Each structure stands twice: as structure tokens, then as C-alpha cells.
Amino acid sequence: MCSHESAETCLPGPPVLSVTAVDKAFFSPRGRVVQALEGVSLAVREREFVCVVGPSGCGKSTLLRILGGLDSPSSGDVLPAGGPGRPAAAVVFQDFGVLPWLTVRTNAAFGLRMAGVGRRAAEASSYPWLERMGLADFADSYPDRLSGGMRQRLALARAFATGSPVLLMDEPLGALDPQTRRLMQEQLLGLWQEERKTVVLVTHSIDEAILLGDRVLVMSARPGRVLDEFSVPFPRPRDLRTVDSAEFGQLRARVWNQLRGQVADAQAPYVADDRVDDVGTGDSR
Known part of the structure; x- marks a missing residue:
């Protein structure tokens, strides 16, 4: 819900990007097939802010690239941002992506x-x-x-x-120090509440996902699957004070309880030559 808008203008619109039963496989340096994504299905509606959390290496970034039409799945159906008759998505990366030779x-x-x-x-x-x-x-x-x-x-x-009406953000605040990150979270909240773009944001921070998102999707350890989905009940506009509420803490605990086992699985020892060497994107996060 959005307390400052009518229900009619606040509700997200129809899906503008989606994946259905998507698999994605890569090759390790020794030619082994590494399954990054398996049976992933999700839909993102117009003007919705969706956050994706999951352990390192679960394919979050790969999923984002597929949603943006920057990579193709091994199998499954995709309605990417920037498809026929639609403007391309704008992408924001963790390493800023600014070009040092340009002003x-x-x-x-x-x-x-x-x-x-x-x-x-x-x-x-x-x-x-x-x-x-x-x-x-x-x-x-x-x-x-x-x-x-x-x-x-x-x-x-x-x-x-x-x-672009669609923004895809891959850990956009992950490289910042904690104080700057909180300020940027607040600024991003304000920008989204003014512009109401469709956003998919990948993050390792549960707090960030709940603060910014309308929904939080939890992905499993590799091969990545959508394990669970949490609706965020807090009205907009929001600010950083939302994080201090008891309800926020309860939702954080629910998301973490679902995620913690996946993080443990992702940290289990694995064979060194199974590290992903993505011939298409160079990334399987």
C-alpha cells in the first residue's frame, strides 16, 4: 500500500519482465557443466520494486542479466526488459561502471x-x-x-x-562504506518514490532488501532457484526509521531463517575446477 497515493495509482501494473522455468548452465575451466540457475520463474510488474537476496554464487547476477536481455538462458521462456517495442533497461553495477576517461x-x-x-x-x-x-x-x-x-x-x-522505465541494479551500494550506504539507500528510496520505475535489485543485505522493496525473493544455493517470496507490508513513503520498527525486525528474522541454510550450503567445500568460467558473461553470482 502507499499512504500518499490512491489505491488505483499505487498498485503495480502488469508484468513487464519475467522468466519461466529458466535454466542456465556454464562451463568450468576443465569443461564441466556448472548449473547456475535451475527452474527459475518470476514476474515483475510495472512500477514494482523487487529485491533478490541469496548466497554468493547462486546466480543472482546471471538472473539479472537474463532479465535485462544481456544474456540468454539455456532453456526456459523470457520476457526481458527491452524486448520488441519496449525501451532497454538501464543497468547499475556494484563497481559503479563509470568510465574513467570521460568527465x-x-x-x-x-x-x-x-x-x-x-x-x-x-x-x-x-x-x-x-x-x-x-x-x-x-x-x-x-x-x-x-x-x-x-x-x-x-x-x-x-x-x-x-x-528507461526499468532499472536493473546489481549490488549497486555494495562497495560503499556503511555510513555512505545508508545515505544512498535513503536517496534511492526518494528517487524511486518520485519516479516509480520498475526496479529489480540484487543485494546481499536483508535490511536493504526490506527497506527498498515491495517484495523480497530468496534464492537457493547453486543451482539458483527462487526458494521463497516475502511481501513487504510497510507503507510508502518510507525512510530509514522503518528499519527500527519491531515489525521490520520480525520480517528480517523470517527472511534470514529461510536464507541461512542456503548460505551454509554455498560455503561448503567444492572442487576447484568447478569454479564458473562463463564464456558468455564471466559472472555467475
Whole structure:
């Protein structure tokens, strides 16, 4: 529910991306088949914020790439973002993804430039996002002059500037220190509540998933499957005070109880030559 909106405008719309019975296999350096995903099915509705948690190596990032049309499944059906007649999803990565040889201004415009927009128009359209992110004073600087939090704000500015209605975020705040991460969570909350884009966010943080999401999906250890789904009951708009409520703690415990066994399984010893060597993406997280 959304306390500041009518029920009609608040409810998420129809599915805009989905996977059905998706499998994904890779090859280890010695040619062994490594099953990253197995029988994964999920649907994400328009204007919904879905968070995915799971142990390392469970295929969360692979799933995100498939949802974005950046990779293909070994089997199963996919309705990816950016399909026929739909704009491509904007992607935000854990390592910020900013290009060190471009200025802040040209980094912010990069997504639009890749979509075929002319340089001047792209920079004019993206500059307001630099202002919103507090980066306008650094527009002509290079990323090495920015802190980690500022580089992540730049990555978000670039993603929002594309105008894509779908954002796919792979541990977008994972590289930040705890204090900066909390500030960025708050800023991301505010941006989503203003823009109401469809978001799928992969994170290792249960707190982050509950704070930001409408739903939290728990994935199993490899091969990754959707093990459980939790609806987040807290009304919007939210802020960081939500984390301090007793209800939040109860939901956190429920998610962790489902996840803890999968984390233990993922940490079990495995044969070294079964490390994934993804010839398609280089990643099976």
C-alpha cells in the first residue's frame, strides 16, 4: 500500500519482465557443466520494486542479466526488459561502471549517447540529473576526483537520465562504506518514490532488501532457484526509521531463517575446477 497515493495509482501494473522455468548452465575451466540457475520463474510488474537476496554464487547476477536481455538462458521462456517495442533497461553495477576517461558530464550522458542521442542533446537531458544528485559542481571533473558515494550517484544519474522505465541494479551500494550506504539507500528510496520505475535489485543485505522493496525473493544455493517470496507490508513513503520498527525486525528474522541454510550450503567445500568460467558473461553470482 502507499499512504500518499490512491489505491488505483499505487498498485503495480502488469508484468513487464519475467522468466519461466529458466535454466542456465556454464562451463568450468576443465569443461564441466556448472548449473547456475535451475527452474527459475518470476514476474515483475510495472512500477514494482523487487529485491533478490541469496548466497554468493547462486546466480543472482546471471538472473539479472537474463532479465535485462544481456544474456540468454539455456532453456526456459523470457520476457526481458527491452524486448520488441519496449525501451532497454538501464543497468547499475556494484563497481559503479563509470568510465574513467570521460568527465562526469559525459559519463552521465553516456547511456543516452549509446541510444543514439546526439552529444549536446544527451548532455542537456542528463545534466538535471547531475543537479539532483549534487554533482553539478563536478560536471567537468573526472571520476578519480569523486568519492565512492559520488561515483555511485553518478551511476544512478546516468541510469535515470536514460528515461528507461526499468532499472536493473546489481549490488549497486555494495562497495560503499556503511555510513555512505545508508545515505544512498535513503536517496534511492526518494528517487524511486518520485519516479516509480520498475526496479529489480540484487543485494546481499536483508535490511536493504526490506527497506527498498515491495517484495523480497530468496534464492537457493547453486543451482539458483527462487526458494521463497516475502511481501513487504510497510507503507510508502518510507525512510530509514522503518528499519527500527519491531515489525521490520520480525520480517528480517523470517527472511534470514529461510536464507541461512542456503548460505551454509554455498560455503561448503567444492572442487576447484568447478569454479564458473562463463564464456558468455564471466559472472555467475
